[in-house]
Amino acid sequence: MKLLTQTLRNRFEQIGRQYESPDPIVVCKFFDPTGSWTWYATEFDGDDTFFGYVVGFAKELGYFSLRELSEVKGRFGLGIERDLHFDECKLSEIPEYHR
16 A cells, blocks of 8 residues: 555645644544554655654654655554545544544
């Protein structure tokens, strides 16, 4: 699966940096199909680095790498996937999915 399409790249570029926004837009969601980690991307630098909400050992805002997401192989040899059914939403809506 292609984690980052040209359409998503264009959307990140259109939205730009959201660091001053009190409630940024989450553009896409990545997840480990054999684990509990989830990454909600609000920004992309156009090269390799995302910023967003990460749900793993803790729930926190932080940076994550497209290259690293692409290289992960979990159980059964499965890699990280992009949620094809995820619709953009405000960051404030995300925590309710992980209660």
